[in-house]
Structure formats: C-alpha cells, structure tokens
Amino acid sequence: MKYASTIFASIALAGLLSAPVLAREITHSMGVTDVPDNPQRIIVLTNEGTEALLAVGITPVGAVKSFLGNPWYDHIAADMADVVVVGEESAVNLELLVSLEPDLILGNKMRHEKIYEQLSAIAPTVISERLRGDWKINMELYTDAAGVGEKGKAELAKFDARIDALSAELGDALNEQISIARFMAGQTRIYYKDTFSGLILNEIGFKRPATQDKDDFAEEITKERIPELEGDRLFYFNYETGNGEADSQAADWTADPLWQNLNVVKAGKVHAVSDAIWNTAGGIIAANIMLDEIEKFYGVAPTR
Template identity: 30%
Template sequence: MHKKITFLFILLIAIIGLAGCGTVGDEKEKATGDEQESTSSETITVEHELDETEVPKNPKKIVALEFSYVDALAALGISPVGIADDNDPSRIIKPIQEKIGDYTSVGTRKQPSLEIISSLKPDLIIADLQRHKDIYEQLSDIAPTIVLNSLAADYDQILADFEKISVAVGKEEEGKEILTQHKQRIEEIKTQVPENEDRIVLPGVVTPDGFFAHNMDSYTGSLLESIGLKNAIQDGSDRYNKINLEQVVEFNPDVLFLMQAGDKTIIDEWAKSPLWKDVSAVKNDNLYTVDRNTWSRFRGLISSEAILEEAVSQLYGD
C-alpha cells in the first residue's frame, strides 16, 4: 500500500511538471507571435507629391502604376505583384522582364483597374501625380499609396524618386549603393562622348499623325544632355511638343533619335518633301530608330543606362 501511494505521488508530480512546461512553451510561442505581429505592423512615414503616408516598413506586395516604378523596383531586386502595363506585357523591356518575372496586369496607366488592384491585396501602391491624383483617395482606401512625378519628370527627378522608392520599400542603404553604381556607369558612358562634340540632337516619338519632340527638360532630353549631347530645343517650352516639318527644319538637329510607334509614321510622309531633305540629320544620315518603350516609357536607372549605351554605340560605334 505504501509503495502504491509513493508511485501515485511521483506520477502526480510528473504530470504537474509537464503541465508547467506546456504552459511555458505556450507563453513563449504566444510572445513570439505577438512580437512577429508587432514587427510586421511597423510603419515608416513617406513624404510624396500629395501627402505623407504611413507605409509598412518592409512591404511585400507592391503595385506599380507607372513603368519607371517597375524599373526602380527591378533595380532593387523586387518583383511587383501588379503592374499597369497598358494591357500589353510586351511593353515590359527585356532587361526588366528578366528581373521581375510574373505579375498581374492591373490595366492601363491612364485608367488602372481599382477592382484588380484591390484583389491583389497590396500593402503599397506607387502612383503618378499626373495620371492618378484624381483617384488618390480611392487608391489609398485599398492600400497605403505614395504619389511621385514620373510622367512629367526629368532625369534628375527620376533619380530623386528612385531614392524615395528605396526608402519606401525598406531598402534605403541598398538603394544608395545602387544609385552610386548607376552614376559611375553614366560617367563611364560619358567618357565615350568626344569633348568637342558640337552636334545637337533631337529625340522624338513619331506616330502615324505626329512628331512629338522631347526638349532639353524632358526625361530623354535631359538624360542625353547629362553626357554632353545638347538638345535642339532649349527654349523652355513644354517638355513634349507636337511639332510640324517646318519646325523640325527650323530646329535643324544634327541627330534624330526616332521613337517609332507603329510600322507607318509621319516620317514616311515627310520623306517625300524636299524640306525633310534639308534637315542636317537627314542630309548626314544621322537618323536612328530606337525602341519607344526603352527610350520613352520606362524612365528609370536600368532603362537610362540602356538608352545611353545605345546612343553612344549609334553615334561613335564602329
């Protein structure tokens, strides 16, 4: 009888000890869970064109409503879950396509689908001032939204916005390093431009019904100027101007970079005119057809390097 009582007593002590261990484990697990939840709910304040927005410290599901933001995210090693790709995945240029992989189209940049954006449950949306200021509140109801100035930006603005994006996605230090490397690459490309280069250049989008010139303050114009290629339009007019053949003759660029939209453009019509043959770039066979997506739509670090590499290759290559 005494042995039986002793055995039961030892068994009871063991059960109490195991129960205590379970309680400690549960409390530890609960504490860890609370800590993880607290970490994931941390935010930072990001100032942007329309407001100050609290965004998650390390957002994981990002929707980009302009191609320049896709470029910035790709440079930072981030794949957005949603992109306003104008319902045309071929607009994503190859070097960026290779970095970001699969994504969901959220429609056009002008009118992105709020329904599709919402279905992706993003924790950050990056929007453009010109295109999306009127739907900023609706976007903000879906997820924290920052608004930058991509469409109307020059090259310096693109660099500044890259820094802002790197902060917003929790990669500030990495962003600084990437930006330093980018600037070094631009300086390397610049050394390929002769110091005595005095030709003036004019980049422009050519469509079936118009020539849209990019002046010295435009993204492409200011980018080319950053390596010493002076733009033909220096009068401070609108950054993107629809100009006629007579105006092209008046500006008389020595080099034309034509961002072609479609198989047939207004150049086919102008080529029949003797005025066209008077343009310096035409007379000296310095017309270069370039990819519109790379040269006009993407406006970012990756595309900037691609543009300048192509420009110096066309102008000074063997």
C-alpha cells in the same frame, strides 16, 4: 451607384483585413503615409516605378501595363512573367488591386491624384509628384517606401558614374548638337530637355540646337517646321502600338523633301531608336540601355 458602393465597401474592408504593421513615415506629394518596414506585396502604378523596383531586386505582385508590349516592354518581360496586370497608368482596376491584397501601393500625382483616397483605403499609398524627367527623384521615393532606399541610391550612383565615364569617353563629340523627334499616329513632336531622353543627353553633356534648347517637355509640329529638327545628329522614335499609324507617319515625314534636305540627313547621322527605351519606359533599366546604345553609336568603350 449600388455597384460603386459595393466596390468601395470591398476596398475599405480589404484595407482593414490586410492592414500591415506600420513602421515608418514616408513624406510624398499627397502627404505623409505610414508604410510597412518590409513590404512584401507591392503594387506599382507607373512604368518608371516598375523599373525602379526591378533594379533593386523587387518583383511587384501587380503593375500597370507597359505602354508598348504585350503586356510588358521586351527589356523587362522576362522579369515580369508572374506579375499581374492591374490596368493602365491612367486606368487602374481598383477591384483587382483589392484582390491582390497589397501592403504598399506606389503611384504618381499626375496619374492618380483623383483616386488617391481609394488607393489609400486599399493599402498605404505613396505618390510621386511628376513624371517626364523626374525618374531619379521618383526612384529614390519608391525604393525608400519599399524599405530599400540604400539600394536605390546605390543603383542611381552607379548610373551617375556611368554618365561621368561616358562623358569623358566622348570628349569632343559632346560638341555635337543633338535633335530629338517622335512620330505618333497622325502627329509629330519635337522633344525638348524636360523629357526622359532629353534629361539624359543633357547630363552626358550634349548640346541641343537653339530651337530645341528649352526646359520644356515637347511640342507638336507641322511639316513646315521640319527645318527645326536640324542638328549635328538626329535621334527619332516611333510610338507604334500595332496599327501601323506611327510607322506610316514616320515614313511620310522622312520621305518629305524638307526632311531629305536636312544637313543631318545628308550626313547620314539620323538614327531610329526604340520609343520604349528612349522615351516611354522612363526608368533606370531603360536609361542604362540608352547609354549602351549611345556608346555604340559613337564607338566608345562600354561603361558597364
């Protein structure tokens, strides 16, 4: 208890000593917070939030570790070389946050509601509501809080323009029903429409098989339900953390007779894609790379 008290006393003191000049009010999921007009030392506590900042030219002083990578996803590693790892999305190192003297903290209610008061004692803290398919909503909030809201909107507008251009290029290919699966250690899931890749595919205009046409997140399935993965094209990704268990799960399932009997498998329209890009990173940089990959899979002209 004495140790915990010391931590919180340090947090409170750091908040007082590093208090910035507050210039704007930001309304977010936990209330209204006064934030600096031009924050210079931002800490971001979600993977998708990290991409939101990088996309508008802001490098955070601290960020939570990428779910995959050491410590960052390959597609952002070069831009994050000097960024301090401040824990994981669900396990933030508060003492380290204090030492970095941030003037703005960005987080998410699903991950950080319980530590919001401690975060707010360190620096002005802005919290988005949800994760999953809400990356665009969250990016607007994060970039607004960072004082570059117009840049954030411009990047989102460019992405939406790519969606429209890609949809036009695909034409009749949009009649394909797209199936999505994920392999994890000892677990397989069907991914529905309230997911990162599900939302993007829906925006492009692709259809989903009837068994997957749900405004839900995901569902764990057993091998007996492999036929529910039937579609005109199937994308799957492995959440492989380095112990080989997700890859083993994928190898086991894709060798199963029920999998091999899927028409989409027989047609050669099954694609293994990156879990980081199609699911875990969850931000605008990954979203643009996902569009690049779809263009290549379908052989259409690049939209950027």
